[in-house]
Amino acid sequence: MRKMKRNLAAAAACALAVSMVLGGCGKKGESETAGGASEKAELEEVTVILDYVANTNHTGMYVALDQGYYEEEGLKVNIVEPTEGATASLVAVGKGDFGISYQEDVTVALTSEDPLPIKAIAAVIQHNTSGFAAYKDKGIHSPKDFEGKTYAGWGGPGEEAVLKAVMTQAGADFSKLNLVISDGSGFEALKDKVDIMWFYEAWDSVKCELNDFPISYMPVRDLDERLDYYTPVIIAGNQVLEEKPEMVKKFLAATSRGYGFAMEKPEESAEILHKYAPDYSLEMLTMSQKYLADKYAEDADRWGEMKDRVWDNYTEFMVEYGVIQEAIPAAECYTNEFLPDKE
Template identity: 45%
Template sequence: MKTWFSLLLSVLLIAGCGTNTKENSQGSEQENKKNLEKVTVVLDWTPNTNHTGLYVAKEKGYFKEEGLDVNIIMPGEAGADQLVASGKSQFGVGYQEGVTQARIQGVPLVSIAAVIQHNTSGFASPADKNIITPKDFAGKTYGGWGSPAEKSVLDSLMKTENADVEKVKIINIGDTDFFTAVKKDIDFAWIYYGWTGVEAELRGEKINMVYLTDYSEKLDYYTPVLTTNEKMISENPDTVKAFVKAAAKGYEFAIENPDDAADILLKAAPDLDPELVKKSQEWLAPKYQDDAPRWGEQKLEVWENYASWMYENGLLEKELEAKKAFTNEFLPE
């Protein structure tokens, strides 16, 4: 009897220790979370492979390692640039064009890293429309989203072949899907090949691409970029540095491990098409850093070139102070 009682007591003591250990572990985890600095990063659009590095940094604990508890949110009606500029979100995903226009208007947005090193966008059309070069835009219908820059970009490309942009019918298709729009209302649209172009491949739909960078060096701008505002930089530089360091690690992981990175994105956004995400991630992996010495690095000449193009085309009221629009100082060495 005594032996049985001793054994029971031992079991209860061990179980009690296990419970305490579990409670202690949960308690310390909650304590650690309390000690993390909460910050928000707002996307420019719904989750896609431009954002994979952020989801990797969150899932693999890179943000946590840098002392951050990062919440990734959708832009909503306000838009990412406005939320970041106002300080409602500490960080965001934006574009060189948006940052440039904001700064001209006195809005203190700053680009802190280039997500993709070169502009991978261009004008796409179904192959049977026979739009091979910019001169073929004449007599066709372009579907856009209503930005004044669209007509200027079309004009710049068409001028290289002595074609007239006034011969292009431009309509606003808003958020209409490319594949739907080209079957109904339009002949061509502006897309990112890494997503919509890859989707066309998977659908077996042949498209022709007229890439901006094939016709103008000044249109090789950074799209997308990670952004913050001047107040964050001046008052919380350590937070900015921590965020960029973790994000860089996330994108570096995506470069080296596109398949695993795609799985992480799909876990965060399960409604996405797995085949598209996998294929897009594979296509984009070498494009993130490309020929730059490190992921995220930005060049002054790229900012100056695009701003001067915008100014020459009447898209800016004055010239940009390019040095203040971006910084490489928070990138890891």
């Protein structure tokens, strides 16, 4: 669900020009005075920048918006789409309070020559639910079969490293794989344009199932355990974390409730998301939501919680394959301190 990176200046300019608010016009909350009269209480404005268009990775936030959880915390939350691939940079320069990103991008951003002042504050999904897909009739069932084939991707910082790693581990020659940038034509391109794409199980695989398009699917977490990293994550700028810690806690409290609702009521959650993403069929959103319902907090004590070993394992992978030059401690990349207490 990611696209190619664009430079920060273009991203910020476009974000300011577009600023299309997908969620919530918010309204004034009411509080009772000591004398019993009600008065209007100002809601604190908060902006969340998505990583892409609204989809089932984001359901918990839209549920929290729709069900009034944010307002109960005193927040007026606006959810906006980003310029392509620029979310981390936009959050870093204060264009948004929170954003949706990925462990990979956060690590790269923090180890770059000019590190971005950001940190991950919650994992949306506990395990990496992505992998490589090929049209079933082409007989591509393993990275060993990638030789002589064409892979269409988005040009992310760790994408080539992952391909090289899994092919090398399978005894294949990475130099024999043709890499091209996806033209956005979707899964149908696997039949006659390209051979391999990176799919997200809850989205791309669901589309294929609905369209009776048979694929061979290879989860990356099964190809190398270090590739079971957090994707996506919620990020925030360091300034927001330092200056508005209570607002961050309120935002995550409401967001956690939203994802809890999505886990317990996937069909109803899909209907809520459909209000904000009407271009997708309700059937597709429901299938995707049912798949993710038990993935959001799988193997975790609470939604959003992250672990050092997951960050360290993928950091080790990134160093080994030259995505980053030096390892960075997990504590510098993420924090669980703003999440609601475990129940």
